[in-house]
Amino acid sequence: MSGVDRRPTMAVWKFASCDGCQLTLLDCEDELLPLADQVRISYFLEATSAAGPGPYDLSLVDGSITTPADAERIRHIRDVSRYLVTIGACATAGGIQALRNFADVAEFRAAVYASPEYVETLADSTAISLNVPVDFELRGCPVDRGQLLEVITAHLAGRRPDISDHSVCFPCKRRGTVCLPVAKGVPCLGPVTHDGCGALCPAYGRGCYGCFGPSGSTNLPAFVPLLRRDGMSGLDVVRVLRTFNTAAPEFAAASSALAEAERPPEAGQRDATGEPGPGQDGAAPRHRWEDE
Amino acid sequence: MTEPTRQAVMGPDGLEALRQALVRRGRTVVGPTVRDDAIVLAELTSASELPFGWGVEVEAGRYRLRRRSDRMAFAHSAGPQSWKKYLHPERVRQWTADRGPDGTLTVREEVDRPPAYAFLGVRPCDLSAIAVQDRVLVGGPHRDEAYRRRRTGAFLVVVECVEPGATCFCVSMGTGPAVHGGHDLALTEVDDERGHRFWVRAGSEAGAEVLAELPVRPADPTTVARAEEAVTRAAGRMGRTMPPVDLRDLMRDTLEAERWNDVAARCLTCGNCTMVCPTCYCTTTEDVTDLTGEHAERWRRWDVCYDLDFTHMHGGTVRRSGLSRYRQWLTHKIGTWHDQFGSSGCVGCGRCIVWCPVAIDITEEAHALHAEASGRDAEGAGAS
Structure with missing residues (x-):
């Protein structure tokens, strides 16, 4: 591949999460090198601190929205992403941290932090799709490795991922x-x-x-x-x-x-x-x- | 040359001799065995793996393994699996395609070479289910080759039913508990004061050949009589019935019944009933590619009419409500199946009743629809 790099660009974004779904991507050991042949990983802080510029063809979003700053950041990411996929229970449903939605977050904050006034947070932990339009939601805590690769592969081929909505x-x-x-x-x-x-x-x-x-x-x-x-x-x-x-x-x-x-x-x-x-x-x- | 033996009596040791005779013919012998608190189907490496002395206690939404007081190996009703697991596997690769460096596509049809199966312990209801799948999958102009390759050479040892479960209704569906052909060997199990033994009959030439190699003695009238009595008794001990009407008419005439709302409120649309059903045959295909996009595969998988994707087409899913999906399943199973394939799709094995987590009962639903239709007719008659 000489001259212009024609590979689609991919970015992996982190919001409120344990990072486990991003680690699932790094866990695709056998497929990581072939994947790197097919996509240019432009932004993936979990893997490299070198952040490439947008816009991005495929954005994988891990984590839920829990702060005003993150609510702004996801709108920017949507703006610079052609195809946006949420990965995992946090990004798709708000995660375990959405337990706060059923309780008083100010009370939690006062109990946990010595200086709660420095912590700026939202009352609810929300799924990405409640903040911006999402093209595909991949579920699981964490996501399944095979399904994650299938979503990326399907995106590269321009086809629908072979992922069913039915019961276990x-x-x-x-x-x-x-x-x-x-x-x-x-x-x-x-x-x-x-x-x-x-x-x-x-x-x-x-x-x-x-x-x-x-x-x-x-x-x-x-x-x-x-x-x-x-x-x-x-x-x-x-x-x-x-x-x-x-x-x-x-x-x-x-x-x-x-x-x-x-x-x-x-x-x-x-x-x-x-x-x-x-x-x-x-x-x-x-x-x-x-x-x- | 003497006429080959067509019937005989053998002891329980004959089962291992039978298994070995089938293995000598290059067959993979599959039969019932105890695993994970249930009687499942698995390859038998010894006849001792058969569930001797095990029975089951079944009810809607409930299955429990129970020790029996006798040594019977086949005194249990239908388990969580059926023979379609082997004849109509849940997942089959149909073809692969590769793009070469010069851009040319090579497509290879998948022609697998399944084992030559011998099924040991097929119940008469399940033998009927195999006949139903035969009509569906290879009985028409478009034959399912994956099924045909498995089915053509399969050797079927039927064991007549002497211990129906609480959810059985083969008598209503006319499929049991006695066998009426379509088998290679038929066995009826007896365990009484004269001992544990099997009345064996050959149903085909292949069956007669195998029978000739077994350690048997001539069929004695007592054993034959006891075996026949046991099957007759079983016919009188069905745990369930279907309403004594033409079920095809009943389904056609109750499409708008109130009962469908009632069952839809209880149905989880989880798909368990169809996957345990020995005749449900639906599949879907999925094309997948690898990361490079140079290699593609088509897979065929079991699919189920409870899946929203089952009726997904341009514009979305046709049967969105649980009501429409349950109704589709039941009206097809016992109604329009007749129009499509010339028989009922239900053989009365009771699996859908047992393995429904929330205990929905196909016979109860049919009776309720019948009662509603009868009530409506009576009301109509009263008003006129």
Whole structure:
């Protein structure tokens, strides 16, 4: 390749996250060199401090939006990116840090930091798609290595990624795993969870814990009684739905409804009406400035 | 030359002799075995891996392995898998394509060489399911070659059903518990005061050849009578029934029934019922490329009518609601399947009932639709 470098440019961006999804890209050891032949990695601070200029053909975004500065930064990234893909539960659903959406972030801040006045943060942790338009969302905590490569490969070929929206039960049955809830009464989130891992946990006798978030077609009101049948208390169900994808709308709606039902009577008169509390209606979290 | 033996009686040791006779013929012998708290299908390296003394207790949404008080190897109803796992694999590569340095494309059709299977322990309902898939996948003008290569040479040892489960309804579907042809060997298991033994019959020339190599004794009237009684008793012990009406008409006449809303509220659209169904055959194809874009592959995978992508076409998904997807599955299975393939798509094995995590029961839904339609008819008659 002499003269002009015609490779598409790729950037990897970090927001609020543990960086695990970016590490998944670095973990593609065998494919990294062939990948570097196909794309020019222009911006990837996790891998190199040399940041190339935009615009970028493909932007991979890791992490959720939790600060006013990040809310600005993602708009700029959108502006300089042709195709924007979110990678992982933080970027796609707000991550585990979206637990703050169900609580008082000022209280957290005061408890954790010696000088909380120096910490500028938003009341909610939000998915990238609630801030800017997103071209493709890759799920998982962390993302699956094979799926990440498939998204990049498909982008290079100009085709749709071979990534399904269906439940974990599909790959679970395909690989011949015996259904845990049916045969052992083990609670499993598989029927409402997005495929992507290939039904890894059930294959090792462990119920799915939903790290890929809700599938494209869920029925949580019909599903929650199954978790209860298999021994989970109402609080257990709230907790299992409030992990890495706590703010995913389907999980948030179900956990909020249950949390409301489980709330002790002295917590307020709201129980009698069954009305959800503010910010707990399961809808996509509003973008609230913490000090408003 | 004497007429080859067509029926005989053998002891449980005959099962290992049978397995070895099949292995000598170059076959991969697959049968039921206990794994992960269930009776699954797997390659048998010894007949001792069969589930001797194991039974199952099934209900809608529930399956439990149970120790039996006898030594029966085949006294269990349908497990989580069916023979389509082998005949119609979940994933098949159909072709690969490579672009050479000069830009020329080379496309290679994938012609795999599956093992010659022998299935040991096929229930009559599942034998009917294989016949249904035969009609669907190789019975028409467009034959599925991957299926044909697996099916053509498969040797089928059927074991008649003497222990139906609580979710079984083969009698309603006319597929069991007795076998009515289509097998190479048929076995009926008896364990009583005279011992643990099998009444064996050959159903094909290949079956008669194998039978001739087994350690058998002539069929005695007592064993034959006990075996026949056991199968007759099984027919009277079905845990479920279908409504005694033409199910095809019932499906056609209840498309707008209120019951569909009821079942849709309970259905998770998780797809488990279709994947455990021994006749569900739908597949999708996906083309993938490698990073360089110089190598492409087409894969065929099981697909399911509960998947939103199943009806995705220009403009989006056709069957978006859970109601439309459940209704599609049931009305096709027991209704329009007749129009398409000349038989029902349901064989009454009960798998979809057992393996539905939220215990939706195909027979209960059919009865409810029938009741709703009958009520409507009665109301109509009363009003007139």
